[in-house]
Amino acid sequence: MSKTYYDPADLRKFGNITEWSEELGNKFFEYYGKVFEEGALTAREKSLIALAVAHTEQCPYCIDAYSKDTLQRGVTKEEMMEAIHVGAAIKSGATLVHGVQMMNKVNKLDG
Amino acid sequence: MAVKSLKKQGSDLAQSNKQLEILSNGIFQSGELPTFKNKISETNQFPLKAKKLEILQINVGYMCNQVCDHCHVDAGPDRKEIMTRDTMRQCLEVIKNSGAHTLDLTGGAPEMNPDFRWFVEEAAKVGIKDFIVRSNLTIIRANKKYYDLPEFFKKHNVHVVSSMPHWTRGKTDKQRGDGVFDKSIKALQELNAVGYGMPNSDLRLDLVYNPSGAFLPGDQASMEKDFKKALLEDFNIQFHNLFAITNLPIARFLDYLIASENYEDYMFSLVEAYNPAAVKNVMCTNTLSISWDGYLFDCDFNQMLELPVNSKVKHISEYNEELLEGRNIVISQHCYGCTAGAGSSCQGNTIPAEAGIS
Ligand code: SF4
Ligand code: SF4
Numbered sequence: 001m002s003k004t005y006y007d008p009a010d011l012r013k014f015g016n017i018t019e020w021s022e023e024l025g026n027k028f029f030e031y032y033g034k035v036f037e038e039g040a041l042t043a044r045e046k047s048l049i050a051l052a053v054a055h056t057e058q059c060p061y062c063i064d065a066y067s068k069d070t071l072q073r074g075v076t077k078e079e080m081m082e083a084i085h086v087g088a089a090i091k092s093g094a095t096l097v098h099g100v101q102m103m104n105k106v107n108k109l110d111g
Numbered sequence: 112m113a114v115k116s117l118k119k120q121g122s123d124l125a126q127s128n129k130q131l132e133i134l135s136n137g138i139f140q141s142g143e144l145p146t147f148k149n150k151i152s153e154t155n156q157f158p159l160k161a162k163k164l165e166i167l168q169i170n171v172g173y174m175c176n177q178v179c180d181h182c183h184v185d186a187g188p189d190r191k192e193i194m195t196r197d198t199m200r201q202c203l204e205v206i207k208n209s210g211a212h213t214l215d216l217t218g219g220a221p222e223m224n225p226d227f228r229w230f231v232e233e234a235a236k237v238g239i240k241d242f243i244v245r246s247n248l249t250i251i252r253a254n255k256k257y258y259d260l261p262e263f264f265k266k267h268n269v270h271v272v273s274s275m276p277h278w279t280r281g282k283t284d285k286q287r288g289d290g291v292f293d294k295s296i297k298a299l300q301e302l303n304a305v306g307y308g309m310p311n312s313d314l315r316l317d318l319v320y321n322p323s324g325a326f327l328p329g330d331q332a333s334m335e336k337d338f339k340k341a342l343l344e345d346f347n348i349q350f351h352n353l354f355a356i357t358n359l360p361i362a363r364f365l366d367y368l369i370a371s372e373n374y375e376d377y378m379f380s381l382v383e384a385y386n387p388a389a390v391k392n393v394m395c396t397n398t399l400s401i402s403w404d405g406y407l408f409d410c411d412f413n414q415m416l417e418l419p420v421n422s423k424v425k426h427i428s429e430y431n432e433e434l435l436e437g438r439n440i441v442i443s444q445h446c447y448g449c450t451a452g453a454g455s456s457c458q459g460n461t462i463p464a465e466a467g468i469s
Contacts, residue, residue, distance in 0.1 A: 009141040012379060044333060072322070073329040074337055076279055 052087035116187040159440040278341035325373035328355035354459030359448035381447040389454030392461035
């Protein structure tokens with residue numbers, strides 16, 4: 001089998017990070033669990049946000065995890081793809097809006 | 112979408128011993144599954160014991176007008192196993208003499224058994240509180256001779272429990288076949304029209320949701336909300352409850368898991384979601400499943416795996432409540448499917464939502 005940096009089976013071992021720093025690890029998982037509880041936003045909405053962020057962060061583990069999680073919550077393919085476009089739009093907008101900083105700098109230096 | 116049962120295809124997986132071998136030995140590359148027996152032993156729940164009989168589930172035949180991808184029965188139009196009127200008579204005797212309050216008819220499509228109506232009429236007379244027919248909905252639209260089923264159900268106050276994988280056409284048809292969604296919608300509208308599923312109606316109409324792929328069902332309560340909203344807005348359909356059921360790795364679903372290389376991950380997902388609190392109420396503890404030829408099993412899944420009850424009494428003709436009560440339930444790795452998350456049975460979750468793990 002060809003070696004890659006990412007092994008999908010490692011996702012199942014995520015919980016093991018507590019082994020080398022129990023207190024911080026546990027605090028993280030407690031926080032993580034709370035964040036995804038049903039609140040002002042539904043768990044379904046949170047799962048879709050997580051899916052979009054997983055893509056902008058380009059984390060393969062999170063993409064796998066939240067593709068499955070959204071499916072489990074009955075989210076449709078169309079909804080999933082739209083969520084990713086929202087992430088992509090923000091990411092590209094965030095890149096482009098820095099163009100204003102570039103323009104400011106260039107105008108100042110090259111006025 | 113399959114067109115034939117595994118049995119008709121001559122597949123290895125049509126044999127229960129082959130399925131059991133895969134379930135017991137696994138085909139894992141990374142790690143091994145703990146055995147279900149060891150897992151439940153950790154919380155002193157082994158052996159699982161049968162309690163007092165409450166639900167009699169009768170499988171009246173494996174014939175079905177559909178060939179759904181994930182069918183744990185491996186049902187289809189080519190399956191000929193069908194319960195005879197004689198065996199039905201034996202079941203009726205037991206219904207009369209047992210304390211069971213619920214009768215649950217399943218299949219295949221139970222309506223395709225030629226003696227289905229006779230059986231419903233006879234069984235309705237014996238004072239069962241909840242008389243369930245598991246209808247796949249499309250049967251109501253399959254052929255003229257079934258068009259009056261909603262009226263027939265109403266006449267006998269049958270509790271209709273129907274499968275509906277999703278509120279969208281794409282997902283439903285993917286699992287159950289092209290055109291199934293539209294026919295199911297039409298059938299639901301017809302059931303609504305005679306009074307089924309209305310908020311204050313006694314004519315119970317519940318839907319069963321099971322995932323369309325290699326993933327577990329989401330939270331039952333929020334799925335129910337989403338189903339209700341979508342079906343009402345899009346099709347003006349109402350129903351009572353949604354039961355979220357986990358797909359068990361048996362027959363065509365097992366075949367699909369292996370073929371799509373999802374078997375290992377799926378089994379690990381089940382074990383990760385294992386919830387010791389769900390063990391207490393697994394349906395085999397208060398249910399008895401009867402096969403088309405009258406043999407007794409702890410559940411419909413054990414029936415398909417040909418794992419008979421662990422009792423001297425093996426057949427409905429020898430039924431003896433005392434000998435069956437307290438028997439050890441026969442378990443294997445497929446039982447992880449009933450104990451994942453909030454638990455899964457034919458009536459949906461086995462523990463209330465607040466106690467579950469979402
Ligand atoms: S899942 Fe139900 S409707 Fe589908 S083939 Fe099996 S018995 Fe028939
Ligand atoms: S598969 Fe059958 S025997 Fe196993 S836990 Fe579920 S209901 Fe019980």
